[in-house]
Amino acid sequence: MLNEIIRNIIRFLLLVLVQVLIIKNIELGRFINPFIYVLFIIVLPFETPKWVLLFCGFTMGITIDMFYDTPGMHAAACVFMAYIRPGILKLFSPRDGYEFGTQPTVQYLGVPWFLSYSGILVFLHHLVLFYLEIFRFSEFFSTFFRVIVSTIFTVMLIVVTQYLFNRKKEQE
């Protein structure tokens, strides 16, 4: 349990640093803004209490906000995502529920499951984030396009990251 908490804290710090020092400086064109840090909320263990989930999302969002100069936007998107997560998990749950002690990751539940699960969460996160950023409806379709393209890139990055973590686990 304690081990799990420490691992998540390390993951939190790593993801924040990767996001603000590397991903923020990579410019893949004007519509693509991947936000890999959402991985932190996606792979929190199944047993995480719901309020912890919300506060984790909030902390993550506010931390990213500090670096992106967008007070509240990332936090709002992350909190929304954390709120939706239990529902999505229930929607995609296997017939006999989730095994105790596992995490919602590729190595436990496979690529197709993970793609649909993370895809929906990332899409909702980006939807809230980009529309909050623009804060009006005049650029509705270009923003929607931006949401979709960015979602694809974020999910791709997340899955790749999962495979990197995966290899490490097998060695343990």
Next chain:
Amino acid sequence: MRNLITFVWRNYFFFLFLLLEVFCIYLVVQNNYFQRASFINSSNNVSAKILKTSADVEEYFYLKSENEKLARENAELRSRSLVSFSMLVDDKFQVSDTVYRQKYTYTSCKVVNNSTSRRNNFLTLDKGSNHGVKNNMAVITSTGVVGQVKDVSENFCTVMSLLNSKTTISSKIKKDGSYGPLTWDGADYRFGTLHDIPTHVRLAKGDTVVTSAYSRTFPENIMVGFVESFERKAGDYFYTVQVRLSTEFKKVSHVYIVTNMHKEEQEELEKRTEVDGKE
């Protein structure tokens, strides 16, 4: 009452979500409508320090081109200067003259954080209230306008870049002085859009666009860019002009903060006039 508490307790997940979300939206809205110094931005110390270290490392990659630019600028300034004896007080260049009254002073700054790919872009500079920086001061480089100071902390300030949906800069066509607001449509960081140029103006590709005198923030005749194309939309009485910005936002690393020494006086006078007019 007890029922209410039980109800809230049972649905605590939803109410907690609501509480946090409302707080977040409050932060967003407050930041949108009041240009108040907010706590959560990159002029805050911890994040600013990390970003500064990152920018320090990054700066080494651009040393050569930056040096060339500075040397060129130095040479230009030296050849042009009438008053070679300027007083140097904490990076601020101020000139004492008995004929001309100085209106603007310049503070040189380093960019420690910058973005161009988002809809609302910001820069962070390494000068703050300790160096006399205040909200809404203009920021320029040797090649053109950059933006306006938004938030200030002790040693840093954040700048709302021209590449931001909330930035409007009053600009004019240099050759005949017709002016209009310049905004950024979020598409390409190299181009801005100048609105409301009357159709009798004979525009041509390559015409120079500079800041107008009606801006309280920017000095007059600071370079903005060049006319790239212009069109008259159906039913419109004005040209909408696409302007190739002269500032290369991807490359800015040293900028100047411009202090308008008469801004408060002008604002106060205009406010007084407005109040009188209402009575």
